[in-house]
Amino acid sequence: MAKELGISISTVSRALNDHFDISTETKDRVKAHAAKVRYVPNAFAKGFRSHKTNIIGVVIPNIEHRFTATLLRGIISTAEQNGYKVIICESMNSDEKQVEQLKTMIEFGVDGVLLSLTKKTKNIDEILDLTQHVPLILFDRISNKVACTQVIIDDEDAAFQAVEHLINTGKKRIAIIKETDESNVSERRYHGYLKALRQHNIEVDESIIMSSEDLSIEEGQRQTKVLLSLQNRPDAIFTIIDLAAVGAIKELKKNKVKIPSEIAVVGFSNSIFCTIIKPNLSSINQPGNRIGETAVNYLIEEIKSEDHLNFKTIEIKTNLIVRKSSFNPKKASKLQSQ
Amino acid sequence: MAKELGISISTVSRALNDHFDISTETKDRVKAHAAKVRYVPNAFAKGFRSHKTNIIGVVIPNIEHRFTATLLRGIISTAEQNGYKVIICESMNSDEKQVEQLKTMIEFGVDGVLLSLTKKTKNIDEILDLTQHVPLILFDRISNKVACTQVIIDDEDAAFQAVEHLINTGKKRIAIIKETDESNVSERRYHGYLKALRQHNIEVDESIIMSSEDLSIEEGQRQTKVLLSLQNRPDAIFTIIDLAAVGAIKELKKNKVKIPSEIAVVGFSNSIFCTIIKPNLSSINQPGNRIGETAVNYLIEEIKSEDHLNFKTIEIKTNLIVRKSSFNPKKASKLQSQ
DNA sequence: CTGAAAGCGCTTACAG
DNA sequence: CTGAAAGCGCTTACAG
Incomplete structure (x- = not known):
């Protein structure tokens, strides 16, 4: 030219x-x-010279998880607005894959990395090492063992809201279906559950705290069956993911248990099932977009700044969407007039 | 060193x-x-010198569409296995965005592009221009106006299977809920529907061919309401996407229509709803992974070969998963003994 | 207001 | 078997 x-x-x-x-x-x-x-x-030559690729690397455990799509949408659009491209890897919840993918991202010269951890990340050391090479931000599936900025939803507060809502509708014996304590997310939601009970002076009953390795519709159904077999049945079930709540509702309907009058159900994620299953499922709405956006914004800030100090944990607020699985509008007036 | x-x-x-x-x-x-x-x-310096970035660009219309996740999984894993990284953009079904994103991908120096078109892609010219710069493969949402290799599911055959299945269970008056003819995918499925009817000497009845701009649960429900209001009701409904089938089932249940004996329903995509709604929805299973894999493999082949000639259209076969919305096993024996 | 030259980190024909 | 040098396409201090 x-x-x-x-x-x-x-x-x-x-x-x-x-x-x-x-x-x-x-x-x-x-x-x-x-x-x-x-x-x-040639963006390449440009980047080559300036030691910037304008690429952000993203590693997620499972791309088919519905919530992942929302997160990615937030990440991709925010990155795009700021002139960054996004490279995505799926770790398939494998620890080894995760480390390997992070390494190739570094080789690739990404300017920064957004990481959502595998369910049980053992080799934290390798991830810590990563932070020496490139700005890193954890999102959604985080770990307090890594010193970096982290973005999550405020799980504890969300679960607290859900359980408090059940208490406010008159429920006194609230079961939880959660995952085992290896799941960070599940634990945070469990804490919110405990906090709500404590704050309302409700005693914790171990017999209605159900844990499983991996929640699914079937698993929710199985756990609900166990709850129904108890002498002293719960009057509400809070599940830490919607799928389990769908299972719970299935099982309750099978046993002709009235929802919500006999047993109310609240899920978590406000997934598309909520408005498909009957009765519609009350659930916590997680603003995936905002998590993605926030994570990207913090990452870009770190990329641009020289010093990578004062890391924070940002907790994005959620909101509870009340539907018929936990609250029957017909009886609302009665309740309110009490 | x-x-x-x-x-x-x-x-x-x-x-x-x-x-x-x-x-x-x-x-x-x-x-x-x-x-x-x-x-x-420094992969960058390497790429800079060899004029290869080992990056594949992917542009998709809607990342939240469930099927997209499956496609992406196939794309990402296959690319990774071949030493490629994947950059993803979401066009949000906007024509302008799509073109702009493709342009920045070129600037970026991607080695090849995988594109799934927006619903109504008008400016084909710009996309044609693209093929001058870089190998391009269309997948899922394709267009015969672009001369390049294209990978789709065999929509026509899939719809044919679905409708033939309904015919085989004794249905004679099969409605279809589809999109308007601007949707390429919808049209191919419609052709399969017509082909099945023709092959079984069933007359086409325009009054039970329902089209809408944009299908959803609500839209499926609305169209079903119209079908139920007909003097001569259909005895089966085939919808070109599951959501619409979910709406159809809702509406049928609301009107106490027996499924499948009075009206059977078959959807398309084998989405997660199929096993949640009652009765479980029969649906076409689309192997998204395989489409993704196949598209990547052809793209890499093109990247590596010098001449970009003989483009083909690859149609990936699907399979129908029969559930209770279209076939009642209790009556199976009767039917078979007829 | 414009140009010549160096340099980003690699690979590779060329020379020895 | 190894080294010196050119070059990929750009940007930018330096000089004029």
């Missing part, structure tokens, strides 16, 4: 980048020609 | 790449040192 215009490469470069020191006339001439020959700047 | 070892940069490079002309001794020495200092090759 330079020689076609009879000027130097430097001038072309400066004209294209609107350098203050170039005459408007030259700029116009260069830009016009660039458009004519459909000149495509 | 070179000077620490007292050898030239060239030799280090060759040793690391297992060049045949380097002594085993030197190789070992270099590799040992590389491991010690945790040397990370």
Whole structure:
């Protein structure tokens, strides 16, 4: 292009980048020609020189998880708005894959990494090592063992809201279906459950605290069956994921248990099932977009700043969406007039 | 690294790449040192020199669409296995965004592009122009106006299977809920529907061919209401997406129509709803992984080959999963003994 | 206001 | 078997 215009490469470069020191006339001439020959700047060469790729690496455990899509949408759009591209890897919840993928991202020269951890991340050391090479932010599936900024929903508060809502509708014996304590997320939600009970002076009853390795519809159904077999049945069930709540409702309906009057159900995630299953499922709405956006914004800030100090944990607030599985509007007036 | 070892940069490079002309001794020495200092090759510099980025660009219309996750999983894992990274953009079904994103991908120097078109892609010209710059493969949402290799599920055959199944269970008046003819996918499924009717000598009745702009549960419900209001009701409904079938079932249940004996329902996509709604929904299973894999494999082939000729359209076969919304096992024996 | 030159980190033909 | 040098496409201090 330079020689076609009879000027130097430097001038072309400066004209294209609107350098203050170039005459408007030259700029116009260069830009016009660039458009004519459909000149495509080589972002690679640019990045190569500046040691910036403008690529953000994202590693997630499971792309088919519905919530992941919402997170990714937030990440991708926010990154795009800021001139970054996003490279995505799926660790398939494998520890080894996760480490390997992070390594190739570094090799690739990503400017920063967003990581959502596998269910049970053992080799934290390798991840700590990573932070030496590149800005890192954990999101959604985090770990307090890694010193870096972390973005999550406020799980504890969310669970607290859900359980308090049940208490406010008159429930006194609230069961929880959660995962085993290896799941960080599950634990935080469990804490919110405990906090709500404590705050309302409700005794914790171990017999209605159900834990499983891996929740699913079937598992929710199984655990509910156990709860129904108890002498002293619960009057509400809070599940830490919607799928389990769907299972719970299935099992309750099978046993002709009235929902919500006999046993109310609240889930978590406000997934699409909520409005499909009958009765519609009350659930915690998680603003996945906002988590993604926030994580990207903090990451870009870190990329641009020199010092990577004072890491924070940002907790995004959620909101409870009340539906018929936990609250029957017909009886609302009665309740309110009490 | 070179000077620490007292050898030239060239030799280090060759040793690391297992060049045949380097002594085993030197190789070992270099590799040992590389491991010690945790040397990370700069993939960028490599790519810069070889004009290859080993990045594949992917543009999809809607990341929250469930099927997209499956496609992406296939794409990402296959790319990874072949040493490629994947950059993802979401066009949000916007034509302008799509074009812009494709352009920045080119600027970025991706080695190839996988594209799933927006619902109504008008500016095909811009996309055609793209193919001049980089190998392109269309997948899932394709268009015959673009000369390139395309990978889709065999929609026509899938719909044919679904409708033939209904015919085989004794249904004679089969409605379809589809989208307007601007949707390529919808049209292909509609053709399968027509083909099945034709092949079984069933007359096409325009009054039970329902089209809408954008299908959803509500829309499925609305269209079903219309069908139920007909003098001559259909005895089966085939919907080109599951959501619409979910709406149909809701509406049928509301009107106490027996499923499948009075009206059977078959959906498309085998989404997670199928096993949640009662009765469970029969549906076409689309192997998203395989579409993704296949698209990546063809793209890599094109990237590596010099000539980008003989484009093909690859149609991935689907299978129908029969559930209670279209077939009642209790009556199966009767039917078979007829 | 513009140009010549160095340099980003690698690979590879060329020379020895 | 190894080294010196060129070059990938850009940007930017330096010089004029």
